[in-house]
Every structure is written in structure tokens, then in C-alpha cells.
Amino acid sequence: MLRGAPAGGPADFQTVRESNLGLVLRTVRERAPCSRAEVAAATRLTKATVSSLVADLIAHGLVREIGAAPARRVGRPGVMLALDERRIAAVGLEVNVDYLTVVAVDLAERELLARHVPFDAGAAGPQAAAERLAALAGATAADPLLADRTLLGVSVAVPGLIDSPAGVVTDAPNLRWRGFPLRDRLRELLGAAGLTGMPLLVDNDANLGAVAEYRSGHLAHTLDLVYLTGEVGIGAGVLVEGRPLRGSTGYGGEIGHIPLARDPLCGCGRRGCLEALAGIHAIVRRAVPDLVPAGPITGERVAAAVAATVRRAEDGDPGVRRALAEAGEWLGRGVATLVNLLNPQAVLLGGYFVPLAPWLLPPCAAQLDAHVIAPERGGCRVEASRLGLTAAARGGAAALVDALDTGRLPLPAPRPG
Amino acid sequence: MLRGAPAGGPADFQTVRESNLGLVLRTVRERAPCSRAEVAAATRLTKATVSSLVADLIAHGLVREIGAAPARRVGRPGVMLALDERRIAAVGLEVNVDYLTVVAVDLAERELLARHVPFDAGAAGPQAAAERLAALAGATAADPLLADRTLLGVSVAVPGLIDSPAGVVTDAPNLRWRGFPLRDRLRELLGAAGLTGMPLLVDNDANLGAVAEYRSGHLAHTLDLVYLTGEVGIGAGVLVEGRPLRGSTGYGGEIGHIPLARDPLCGCGRRGCLEALAGIHAIVRRAVPDLVPAGPITGERVAAAVAATVRRAEDGDPGVRRALAEAGEWLGRGVATLVNLLNPQAVLLGGYFVPLAPWLLPPCAAQLDAHVIAPERGGCRVEASRLGLTAAARGGAAALVDALDTGRLPLPAPRPG
DNA sequence: CCACTTAGTTCAGTAACCAAACTAATTGCG
């Protein structure tokens, strides 16, 4: 499938070339080290075409020759190809309530650099945050760890509702941002910093978490998967056939407020939402009530309460274990609903769910077995994410590499060398 | 986007041509009557390319010239193009518990022919059903109403779990069919009947109902929509960006057994499933208990009970109204869940929900407003389908036309004329 | 050293696009 052209638009030679460049790049990624002949056999392109495409990829610093193949019984040995992981970098930024994250990866999606900086995005406001993000991206691009690399693009993960095609933060309640044209603002700021004409991608943390799992999680290459954020809210990043399900107005994957019961009251004003039953606030309020005051609680306090919950659960505190079992059951009912509708191959739990997973997963799995209509849950696995705190930032960087892989991104400028 | 090639496969000139033929065909469908120049402007192809593509489409009997345009102020008037609805037919078959349906449509998806024949698919078994379906398709192809038309393909809608790419009926509990290779069997039978090399498509009734709504329902061209079957079970056909969401093992859209409450017991052995709360059995058992015996009930009996429910509701029977209001509320909670996860532009109710819609929809809409997190329900409309009993069969025929439109089907043989 | 095998390149052929020039048909104006 030609994936380079805008959906439904006219196809021409350039589209074909981009599509096939992506195909060869993906093939080299999967099978490296491999020869041109092997790529030709795998893609059903002719050897001549593959040679031409590979020459292009080498000129653009995406593929390199890594020497002769180990000689076989007979015949000329091929020249082995691999991703050229020395020339390219993709930068992923992430906005959180109290810090910013930046991650840079190479073409093989290995981490080159990762940093967290404290930043109160709610208090500072979107304009100041955009300036800080642009500065962070600029410093990253200039970092010695990225020396001599061409930047593929910059992505930003924002917790909230994003109009990703437009690059606008429609509504991020936790940051108190509304209707902020983040991509346009970043384009100006990065242009002023000399990073001009850079592909810029804005998406929400759940979608990019899902992309991170798809490209480099422990269940990578799973085309239909769901990533559940376990932050203050619960959001689902859904990948259908490898592509994010955004919904018609960007509200796809809003699992946090699906109605599961008659009670209790949720922060959104409704009753019985998944978030009110299995959100991190609900969990710590039930598990460690002595450490959590009534009323709103800060991110730090939540982190501390989660840590305490883990400690007490490890110590076998029956009240804590009961609270976690109950939350796990409600989570399971919510996930069962999602699995019935979407039939994914995997559901990955992220955020605060990760440290609590040992106690949440067993009751969650039991509810899944009980409520999913497909036999064997339709083959769906439910597991904790292993990507850690940088999942969304990494997912953003990975999304840029994915765009290159699928012919949706122009090749970076060729090197004179 | 080039949609003709197998996903991820190599692209070549033929792929480009197929893609652009589809693009021009879609453009003519949308804007007819329109000139070549207008098509060129709309598609951003050059006039020369459009002329060449249109010549191909005319040769294959898909487009025709319908005379000069009304003259404008200045300039040569264009030759108007329109779909050639005289040459092509697509056949959609549908298997139900107690009857088979066949529908044939032309390229404009206007109905050429529609027939229902009584048939007990459960008692007869899949092999006999396949023979009957093949005979029905053969008779339809030979029908004078389809004289001189080239058959685009034959589709079959089956209520149950379908492996559509393989053309296998994995599990159709209401028919008691399991693991039946319907497409292969039909290919043999149709080959014997002289209909050889015909594209054959097998899918479930919910997905094809959704396609029917997308292509010819009253909300046609809605890219993200959900069609809810209201037969013995409740199934959802989900279209995401115009394509069916099948899930990783074919169990996508299984909304009937999402857990909404602790009670009552569902036919599947679980508790509180949507189907047990708002399925047609549950509705008539509560609305007209005097007409419905305990234990299993037949299709005819359900139809009669629904008709009685409608009559009494029209007469203002408070018990019936209360039962429908309650079912509508549960349906609304189920649909709200679906809308939160998928954010579609529309949800269409089909099957037995249609006659009951006047009483089900208001409480359903109220629950939607109460439980969907997106403002204004994310713009989602909830309405009764207006397609009637042939929705799935029409959807199958429409799916074949859609495949042609999107370059996924080879052009039918050109006419010597 | 030569037959054999496999890798990769070169080259002619072809398909299908584009741009520009051209022909065609119509209106409006002097």
C-alpha cells in the first residue's frame, strides 16, 4: 500500500518512490544484517530496483553497508546492509503536570539522551511552556551526544485532548491549557533558534504511549494494542492495525469515564466512572487513607501515596491488598469492555499502574476471563508496560521514525560525504 | 493514498494507475454531472491524465458521457460525465435464521432487485445453505432485471463471527454453523454454475450494515459510524475512517456482552450484559410478558411480540412505556461506553430497534448526554436506521462497489463496443 | 583453471505521470 500520499490524493512517481523507500527501509530494519538480494526477495522488488533504492537510502544516511556476508557454500557473498544509526536523531518532548521530558533516539530507536526538568506547566501557561520546550529541543539538538546527526523532527506529548492533524492542544485540564496552537508556536520558536522546516508532531500521551509500545515495548510489532495511562486520569491510546484511533473529533480512547456502576461520585460530576473506581486517586484513597487528605492532591503526594501503597502491599497489609484487588476488578471490567469492542492483541498498563501491577493484574485478568465474550479473551494479553517514565516522549520520537518507515516523512537532506 | 496494493507491498505503475482510476471514479460519483476539467481540478491530476483515466473508465463501462454542459458565460462547454449505471451489477446475499435475502444494485447503488426466500439455515446446515446461496446468485445473475450487466462480485452477510479475509464462518451460534469455509465452497459452486473467477466477499451482518449506512444510509459518507444490530443478539459494526474495525481475531464490535450491571443473568452465562438488559428478548419479556413464554423463543414469536409492543406503546400502555424507557436507558449506557471509546459521528440502530426507536431513543440520548465525556457527545448522532430489512445484503453489494471505488477491485472486463 | 553459483550493476524497454502546446467550441464585442 502506498502510504506516502495524502489519503485519497493522486498518486504519482514520487509516491511510488517514497512508498518503496519505506518498504526497503522497513525490510532492512527487520532483517539486518541482510544483502540487497535478500531485500529483493523479501519485498518482491527486482534487484535493480532495490539497488537503486538502497543507494538513495545510503546517500541520505539511513542505511549503510557493514561488510561482506559470511561466505556460503557457493556463490559471491552479498554486501550486508544495516540501519545507519549514526546519522539521524529524532527528538521526543513530553509535557507533564510538574516536569518536562526530552528523549532523543537514533534510527534504531535506541536512546541517545533522556532528561527530565522540573516545570510547572499549569502555573507557567502554554506560551512559557512552548518557549521552554523549544529551548529544550534546541539544547538537545546541540548536545554533543547528538553530534553530527540530522534531526528527523520533534514531537510533543501532551496529556489532554489534542487535535493532532492541526497540532492544537484543544483541552488539557490538568495543565489548564485550552485551544493553544502548540505546533505553530513551536514552529516559530524553533525557526528563531535555527531549527527551521522541522517536521513537528503533537499528540496526546496515551496515543504516543501506544506508539512507544508498538515500536519498542516488550510486545513490539503488535498491530492492535491499547496503552492505558495511569496518571491522574485514565486514558487509552488505541492502535488499530498499527494506526492511532483518534475518533471523529479527537475524543477516541476516553475510557476514564465509561459508566460501570451507580457509585461513587467522580471528579467529572458523573457517577460510577471507571476513573472513580480504579483511578489512582481512588486507589490510594482506599489503600492508604491515612496518607491522603480529602480534597485535591498534588502529583508529588500521589507519588508518595503510591510508594506507600506498594510498601504496605509488599508487607501483606490486608486492607491495602483488598483495596488493590477491588480496583483491579473494576479495572478488569473496564478493560473487558474495551476488549469486547476492540479485540486488541494486548493491553499495556502504564503510569502508576506499573508499580501496582503485581496486585492489580490478577483480579483484572479474572474479570477479563469472566466478561470477554471471545474465547481465550480473543488472545488478548494484559501486562504492565516496561517502558518507564519516558514512554510518551519515546513514543513521540518513535512516531517520527515510524513516519519515515512508512514513507510519510521526506528523507532528511543527503550528506555531501 | 494508494489502496490497491496489498498493505505494505511494493508499489509500481499499475498500483498508481489503479489508485488514480479509483480516485477519478469517486470524483465522478460525487460530482456528477461534471466535466473532465472539473475532475482534474478536484483531484489535482492534470487534464491529460484525467482524459486518459476517463477513457479507461468509459471503456470498462463504469463512466459515460451524458452530453454537453449548459454553456457558461464564455468558453467551450465541457462534456459531462456521470457513472454508467447500465453496465454493472453487484450482488449481496444475506443469511438469516429463517430466510435468505438477495439484493442486486447498480454502480450508483440503486436497487435493481431484492428478494427474500424462506430458508431454515440452522436446520439445513451450511453445505445446503451454500448450495441454495449459489443457486440464488446464479438466478439473480440470469434475471432479466440484470440483463447485459457485468457482475462485479458476490457478497454474503452472515450473522456471527466471520474471518473475512479467509472467507470462513468461524462461529454463527444462531445458525449452529462452525468453521465453515463459505467462500471456498461458494467459489466451487458458482464456478460450476458458470460464474467463475468472481470476487467473493464474506462478512458479518453488523459490519455490512455499517457499510450500507456509510454508502447509502441517510447519514451516508459519515466516515466514523457504528451500526447496531438489534436481532436476537446486539452486535456493533464499526467503521473507523471508513474501514471496518474487525479486531485482531475478528471479535471487534462485540458490544452485546459488555458488563453494565450486576444483574440479570444473560443467556451467555454472565451477569449484567447489555444484551440481557436491552436485547430484544429482554425488552419483549418486560414489555409484553403475557405474550412471551419462559424459555427460548423463535424468530417469528419475537417479531409478533415486537409488533404487539409497538401497538401497546402507541396506545400509551404505561407498563410497556416503562419497559421501553428502561431498556432505552441501558442501551444508552452501552452506547455511551462505545462513544467514549470510539468517538464516532453517528450510531445507527438497526433490526428490531427500528420500530421501537420512538420510545428507545429519548432515554438513550439522555444517558448519552449524561455519560459521554466529550462536549456535545463529540457531535455523535444516535438515530434509527432507515434501510429496512435488506441492510446487510445491500451493505455487501455496496462493499463491492466501495472496493471498486477505492481501487481494490480489478476493473470488470472491457466491452468491445 | 574452469565450471558453477550467487550478488549486484548496467541498460534498454515500458508505463504512467506532468507540462506545455495545440485544437476545439463557445461568448462577447467592435
Add this chain to the structure above:
DNA sequence: CGCAATTAGTTTGGTTACTGAACTAAGTGG
């Protein structure tokens, strides 16, 4: 009426990027 202006559609030449076949390159085995 005849010619400029305008728009429709075709023709022509050029370009791109694929294919297939012939060719060169580099190895093994007898």
C-alpha cells in the same frame, strides 16, 4: 462578421521509476 477571450479537451515530448535480461563480480569445488 470576424476576432479576441475563455474554457475544454487532446497531442506531444519529457521525466521518473519500475521491470527483465544481459552482464560483471566474487566466491566455491573439482
